[in-house]
Amino acid sequence: MLKSKATSVDYTLRKRSILRDYRAGRLSVYDICDAHPEICRIARNVGEHTRVPCPVCHRHDLRLLNFVYGDELNYDNGRVFPTRTIFNGLREKYRTFTCYVVEVCTGCSWNHLVRSIRFENSGGNTDV
């Protein structure tokens, strides 16, 4: 039987701190809306839609990207996967990997690491 453990780290407090500094004038829009054009392109093409408005420009809904990294991943390393593929596919395929969930505004280039999730799987056929 496949045993799976997922350890999540949430970065909401960091986001609040950045937005607080921006609204207080301690950070500029250039400091916080610095997504690489390639990240914006990926978000536009395959980012998962949300109904959450961008906290900076308030004109576009955020998109989520799941970047996946791990020693075993080979050509899947650093790729973006839909959430359903991570929970039904990658978890069965690899023993350990980390998913970094990033929110992106394709309008103003706001981007922020929302959470990281480390998956550790064991078991499989050896438990039969």
Ligand SMILES: [Zn+2]
């Ligand atoms: Zn925005």
